[in-house]
Amino acid sequence: MTQSTLPTVFIVDDDPAVRKALSRVLRAEDWDIESLESAEAFLAHGKRTGTGCLVLDVTMPGIDGFALQRRLAEEGRAMPIVFLTGHGDIPMSVQAMKHGAVDFLTKPVNGQALLRAVRAALALDASTRQARTEMADLEGRLASLTPREREVLSAVMRGKRNKQIADDLGIVEQTVKFHRARIMERMRVHTLAELMHVAIRLGVESQPGDASRT
């Protein structure tokens, strides 16, 4: 396994002793550990868009943990966050969890609890990434359709029969059948149900453009 395929666990805490101890706890796993002293250092880090997660202290000088969480959420490609705090209270943990944190742990943190939280965060990252890759693939397939094929797809999605579609578009029914076969092939699906499922995921049914012709 090469290094680049390992997920990165970023430990961001302003206390060097805490950083060192936490990296010791996490080091035994097959992860790449990056130990950073501030949110600013994380934002400047080259690997922050790769696979991985954040173990983040709440109270830090400069940009604090919550501010960093907000900022990453605005960017839209947030890495999952496990929060650590020296004095957690319930309102604080509620705020963190509401904004999508994986866990909110209070120092001193038990090693097992930390490992559990980091594993959950990495699993979440992996599944989000997979979903994102799948989506990108599907979008690619949709983009390979010709404009006429897109029109036919939309009409199919609205439940129209071939005859109707042919009338609407001013073409013969045989041509509609031909387009449908091409669509199935290009979207790499075998049944109409499959096609509907993929198209719904891609949001095709709500696409405007051809409704005005009916």
Place this chain on the structure above:
Amino acid sequence: MHALPAAFAVALTLLPSLAGATEGVLIVHSNQRITPAGVVIENTIRSAVPSALARPVEIFSEYLDTEWASTEALAGLQAEYVRQKYLARDIRVIVVSGPQALRFTARHRDAMLPGVPVVHVAVPKDELEGANYASDIVGRPLDIDPAPTLELARHVHPDATRLVVVLGAGERDRIWEERIRRATQRLAGLDVEYFKNLPTAEIVRRLGSLEKNTIVFTPGYFVDGAGVLRTPRQAVEVLASASAAPVYVPLDTFIGTGAVGGFVTPYEAQSREGADIVVKLLNGTLPSTIPAAPAVPTPMVDWRAVRRFGIDERRLPSDAVIRFREPTAWDKYGWEIAAGAAIVLLQAVLILALLMQRRSGRHMATELEASQARMTLAARAVRLSSWIWDVARDRIEVTQGAGRHGARAEDPPMTLPEVLAMAHPADRTRVARAVADAVDSNTELDIEYRIQRRSGEVRWLAVRGRTEKDAPQRMMGVTLDITERKSAELQAERDRAALTHMTRVSMMGQLSASIAHQLNQPLAAILGNAEAARKMLDHERLDLAELKDICDDIVTEDNRAAEVIRRLGALYKRGEMTFAPLDLNDLVRETLDLVRTELMTRHVVAVTELDDALPVVDGGRVQLQQVLLNLILNAADAMERTAPDERTVTIRTEVDGTRVQLCIVDRGTGIAPDAIKHVFDAFWSTKTGGMGIGLAICHSIITAHRGCLTVSNNPDGGATFCAGWPVRQAA
């Protein structure tokens, strides 16, 4: 022969847990821990009982918090909790403070501490009437009838036509309402209106627009109509500062909040009487023989409020205790001054008598004797004596009067070594040096010192003397017994130390999150390292160098945690101020460590400008740290409305000759020009919920360093507080 040891063995098995336990007293408070009345009762019992009892005694306290937590089920649990908790203690007397604690204890005593007598403190008379408590529940009932206070108010404000009674929304308020309704029935000619079950903000609004012909009466409240919890004193403080009409109150802890005053029975006096009863019970007096007459309330007023409402001083009762009036020299030493003047007058009479005696011979001799006798009487009353010291022959003759300090006019002359021998050993060298200096340099002798009598009694004397111009080998002077004044001064000093401590501890309460953070950081590092090490031990090949490094880190972090605790311990500890050499820059850094998290969460950046050339300075470490904490937290408070990236507090140290200076600069809103002169006044605050004590305490701490604390507004916004004091604090 064997009967006795056997009996002992039986006794020991019967009472296994009590063997060797010290006698105990349990104080059960009705309310939460920090009510002003509760604090006074707690402190007084804790100091008065051990000092009156000749043997060790343990004192414990429980707080029932009934102002917000009062249910049947909870009371049962609390009783069981007390039973379990004190199983191994030898509780001999229960002190209950307030009516709720009395009701609770009377009801659950059998389940809790059966047969233990109960002494009640701060329980109103009407609460006890008809309650029919057991005969071993004793105490002096509190006369809390609002009528005398209302009559006082009416007498002081003869034009008043309207009475506003302010109450909260709790059980206590219903009891008070009933009490007040009874009292107002006897009070004709006043329209009575009740403000009750209202949110405090609404009460404040209404009080602010009251007209001149109104008087306000309130017993304070724990809970207002909005359900917000306060101590009654805090409530009164808010009301009194907002009210356009004078506020009268029935409890002594409310005086000083801005209220005018009322007929009160000071909690301290009540607690002292309670403590006396406790001691009697511990010494075997039967509870049923203890009398239970209620104490008589005294009128007490706050001079500042009297002035604020333009009250005619002559309308106050002649026996009213007037508080917060700066004493004049006459107030402080009036009795001595009067007596001194009388003596001077008598001396003139004596001279006149002598002149006349010359003329009329023996006829005046009897007059002279009589006048001398009167003079001696007067001098004795103030415990003043005058003396002449023939330095060359070392003869000290007491010419007039006699103090309780021993020497009398009719006694034979004394020598300096004899006088010094009477001085307390700790003061002896100081007295000898002062006397020698006065004689050598022909200056005045002015010294206060202690003497120790053979009985062990210690008294304070003030001695003032002057060498005569024409006869430098003679010194004339007076000696005054100042024991009473001195002990009052010492008590005031102790009170101030206690208040300083209380303020410090409450400030630490505000910092609890920051403190938790400071302790949890090293603990997190220790735990992480230990777990990593344990995991490493499961592997076959040990990395010994890494293990050693981990152990070193654990030791370092452990020391760091211990250091945090040590520093906190010093701040929590109660004690007198002791001056010791310290590094002020270090103290600043240490204090910033303590508030680091607090400042971070409030987005305040601390900047230090520490003078490297600062010498080691003398100071009370803990108290100076308290000043620093207070000023830094104040600065942070002042910047709440400043933009987050401009919230900077600068801490500067500098030395100017023999003075060291510590300045805290904020970038907040500054201080209003008309407020700036009140900043250091006690009970003056612009913060909602502020006690107005912090800065007054800081001021007194710096004054005790023979320095001064000043404040000024910065030209570019914000305020600067500077404390300056001499580097050396000579004893």
